Amino acid sequence: MGLDRRGFVKIVVGGVAGTLFTPVIWQSLDDVSIWSQNWPWIPRLNKGEVKAKAALSKLCPAGCAVKVKTVGGLPFAVVGNTANPMSKGGVCPVCAAGAQLMYSPARVKSPLKKVGEGKFEAIKWEDAEALLVEKLTALKGQNGKIAAINGDETGSAGEVISGLLAGLGNSGYYMMPGEKFVAEKGVKLMGGSGQPGFDIAGADLVLMIGADALDSWGTTVANQKAFAATRPTGAAATAKFVYAGPVLNHSAAVSDKFLPVPPQATAAFALGLANLLINAGAVSSASDFAEYKALAAKYTVEEVEKATGLKAESMKALVDLIKAAKSPVVIAGASFGQGAGALDFVAGASLNVLLGRVGSGMTLLPAAPKAVAGATSSDKDAASFLAEVATGKAAPGALIVYEANPAYALPQADDMAKTLGNIAFKVSFSTYMDETAALCDLILPAPHPYERFDDALNPYGVAKPTYLAGKPVVKKPVQDCKDPVDVLLGAASKLGLSLGFDTYADVIQAKAKALGADFDALAAGGIWTGEAKGGSLNLGASALAKVAVAKTDDKTLAVAPVSNQANGSATLATPPANLLTVRETELSGKDLIVQMNAATAKKAGVAEGNKVKLSAGKGELKARVHLNEGVAPGTVAVLLGFGRSAWDEFTKGKGDNVYKILTVSDEAGTGLKVWAGSTVTVAKV
Amino acid sequence: MAHGATKEFKVTWGMVIDLDKCTGCGACMTACQVENNIAPMVDASNKMRTLSWMLVFELSNKKSGAEAEVAYLPRPCMQCGNPACVPVCPVIATEKNEEGGIVSQVYPRCIGCRYCMAACPYHARYFNWEDPIFPKGMEKALSPSTSARPRGVVEKCNFCHTRFMQAKDKARQDGGNPEGLADGAYMPACAEICPTGAISFGDVKNKEHKVFDLAQGKDAFRLLEKLGLNPQVYYVSKREWVRKLGDNYAATGKPGAAKKHS
Amino acid sequence: MDRALFPDGLERCSFGKFVLWMGFVSAFFLFGLYAMLLIFAKGIVVTGLDNYFGFGLWITFDLAVIALGAGAFFTGFLKYILKIDQLKNIINLTVIVGFICYSGAMLVLTMDIGQPIRAWFGYWHPNVHSMLTEVIFCITCYCLVLVIEFVPLVLEQKQLNKIPFLHHLAHNMHVNMALFAGIGAFLSTFHQGSLGGMYGVLIGRPYAFREGFFIWPWTFFLFVLSAVGCGPIFTVLCCTLMEKMTGRKLVDFKTKALMGKIAGTMLTVYIFFKILDTYAWANNYLPSIGMTFDQMFYGLVYGKWLMFTEIILCGLVPAIMLITPSIRNNPTLLYTAGILDCIGVSLNRYLFTVQSIAMPILPFDTWQIYAPNWAEWATSGMIVAYGVLVMSLSYRYLPVFPQERGMNK
Incomplete structure (x- = not known):
């Protein structure tokens, strides 16, 4: 068929x-x-057991005690560590993006040696370390020739760096400017010593002057947890929060009261408040009370209104709130965590003295024992140091930059970058290709926080001595990196110097031991706390006598840099997983959006959506205008963290960098360089 | 017509968001993006193209100086009792069927017609404009809980549904009752991460869950209650101007219409 | 050159001229085709659609052409079922216009959905509660009916008709055309109604939402009536345009006026109910959800003038013009009324699509502006060009107009 x-x-x-x-x-x-x-280009999910490992996530300035969730050993998410009394299960938005940051396209993938303008060549670790040793050997013993800038306020790495410098006969160890540095100066001006702390959890009234304590000041998550504890949903609040500052920011949004105070009038506001409190019967046993009282008397409600625009009723209502409070605390700081003068701090802190809250609301932390014998502390910040380099007063031949980004995050940033560029040999220990690394002759990739040992002692703001430590979550770093401290210790031994340790892990274990803490418990997500020291403070009257309210005119506006933690920090451009949190009123395509109130805009001759140029000193910033009635009069609010010139496709060239238009001035009587309260001229483009 | 009918569930997962506690920090949005494998966008400032299952709105009382106030309002999917989106879907890619009342979204079924987006007044639904391409290597940090969706489908918040399944599995393993999970046994990523605890989550019909009382508090309200969508997300604020922004009152000028509870 | 293909005894322009014309139209078509391929390759991210405007020009275009194409089913219904014989003079044209409109709309829809590969899921996983499911069903089925109605006309082409099999096939199909006209009328009524229902059920969009009775049968019939109120006159306008372009008489004015009368009657009924509907919506529904009539409009782009243009200038006015014999029987006025009518119904579809979703429903949200981008315009233009190409070919080679020979002697 x-x-x-x-x-x-x-x-x-x-x-x-x-x-x-x-x-x-x-x-x-x-x-x-x-x-x-x-489709083949749709990524597949990872398989394996899901675990949560404790980690110290030092991505935000204070560091979050978190748990890193891993699948088959690979981190994919970050959750809070409920067992840790400081973070109590909370995570800041930056640390929440931590796992993805391990794979940030901006990560430095291997040691890099500069071979031309903006050009780098990948080199082997042994060559990189040899180069570092060679450069340091040449300058060893010549004081002033080797300098270091440290951007990590809390880690023991600072001890190693300063110890190394001291061992090489150099004293040029500088911290990036931060609140802690200024606050310690302020405490000195008030006749005390040590790092101040603030007990938000124990207060029934928290007055934040400038300090954005619920978003970007101090130990943010701990502050937020303390705030939250006083506000049980569906029940009465047990504490009042008041924010006085230039912008209706995240702290002000949830506060009971927002008082718009232009950035240059912070001290005047505090002293005006002191005047009203004294008139209402407040007295202090501080030795300089009489002097203080006389000084405060000059800050009448009329004077305060002139300086801040605040009406008498607002001030009086605040006084009533303070009087009704049993345990008030006043926190003063710059709205963006740096650049404020010590006088602004003293003016705010003096209110704690006046209210008899030193030792309870405001505390002083004792000096901590050192792990590295030769470690020193820095008496000058990086801004002052680079100013000296610019004028030729300092002439370092080598600069070590650790976890810092001075080329981006110092006032008149472009000038700072130029100055940095002129130093003969610069080495940056950085996880990411930031603006400073891009200028350096040698870049040594540092591990991501989940790939390294690290610790945090007394993050600024804590009321009690506090110590946290963490160990790596993953076995091997994603990129070819080495712990910077290990590298420095290795270099030290090649330079014939012994700092007493071989690895950073050893340093941290020694530090824990010195404090009386158990490293293993800390690495498992625990915390060590000590007791604040006693001691009293005076009102800082003699220092405060030098307070001067900077005058602005119609042509210039005060700049209020605003920090939103989610947008990153000086050493971290907005993480990829946080890009969504940037509002349409903050960034539009490549345009940064600056904010001012309608009256200010009218005076400056600009309107909603206008393109403007803000200039001050040699710096210039381009932006668009958005009207926001939550900005203090005569003030322009500019968001920090944009205008990156390095990093990745997500951040490079987006917006503009407010540091470019911040101008440095010398604070009367304290010798500090300050830039909070910088003024700018605004011109429509 | 399937409209107008609220399907009743024994367990009704709901959120109560305390707007007086939300600082607008954005941690919830980040945690959501991480949990649900949303790829980062090069221009995330183009809010008309972003995918934000959880979106924090900024509300203003439109006053100036010391009178000025803002509030932040996190907006997940409302998981409406009477969803506008479910009956319109031509291919049953979204359903409100499962115990708990979570509105599902079946990505392999969705044809991307966007009728559901046109239907949802909360803008909780997002069209996947582009394929989920992560920076090289970042796919190693993908969460194991949600597959990455191809372009051309609509997606939205599902109260981290995988966590619901995991909580039920855990209850089974521990000999508990998967249909009566304890308060806190199941938490979406946003509620878990919120540093001020502004987001409470639980079964709004279970007296043992704290959201039961919170949802009925005197300052509790839901968004656009008058439309009758019967959302499972509640908001709380002591501030009248904030509550007033929860619904439209232009016709009456009066806030606080009689509250309807499911 | 192609004279042998012309319908019996009819004159057509020279082949060269025809090629030039077709080339001119094809340029638009090809540009649109490029946009379409780009959309299939890169997704609709290349369009101006966004998170707020999931629906835009395409959906407006679809709804408008489906309404304008309604001449086919309604004329078919009147001719074959109600036996109004005079309509045979224009029935072929209505079929071609309908076919172009529906097939074009379907092509646009495949671009519009994010997953064209799943376009057939409407059949495979139908949600019987969704108006869109009904629309998908009826449009695809009715498009098939239109193909069936179009085929005999193609078979009547002079050369094809010489083949006995095709001749008989065409004849038999003609004989049974009443059946298809009936099916067509049935399917069309449903999906025109469902298109209205699609918007009427949008509970979260106060501009479009209607409650209970006002969804069914009210918005259903508003859409059906508005479609049959403009479809017939749109065919007349197409015919007149062809007459102007070719310089030949194709359909007698009496038939055109009859079509105008049919459309006018339907439009009058429609506009009466539409005004009632709008009044009830503004005075009852909107206040019940705390909104006001004024809140439905914003600035110039979304101003009230749009609604007044839709209902009064392009609704009430043409309705009166078309039902008044003295006006209707004046060609210029008939065409003017027809144009207003078609604009009014298209505007109605636009407002339901775009205004509905541009409006902030959340009190803290704002109005959003939508502007279609080049890719949407180009692809919509492609459909128009496609229609012109089909129509040009049909006119040149098919016996579309039974009166043409007699009227051009």
């Missing part, structure tokens, strides 16, 4: 027709469509 052509056609046609009546073809089509979820 053969199959002829006709039969064949019949079978084919019949077969096709028959198949159409079976589910086969339709089901296959359906399967194909479902399968169309899985």
